Amino acid sequence: xVEYAVYKGEDCITIGTAKECAxxxxxxxxxxxxxxxxxxxxxxxxxxxxxxxxxxxxxxxEI
Numbered sequence: 001x002v003e004y005a006v007y008k009g010e011d012c013i014t015i016g017t018a019k020e021c022a023x024x025x026x027x028x029x030x031x032x033x034x035x036x037x038x039x040x041x042x043x044x045x046x047x048x049x050x051x052x053x054x055x056x057x058x059x060x061x062e063i
Contacts, residue, residue: 003059004032009051021056032056
């Protein structure tokens with residue numbers, strides 16, 4: 001199961017599956033997954049004030 005960490009600026013908002021993060025943020029799980037795609041990352045990088053932007057990263061599974 002893939003877990004995500006969602007950040008607003010440098011502050012961690014939530015950690016969990018896409019569904020868990022989405023419920024906490026009031027968005028769809030697809031949005032959490034989209035933020036980790038190349039398009040989502042590119043859009044984040046093009047923002048001028050990144051400290052107010054929300055982004056997500058996939059967390060690696062421990063084996």
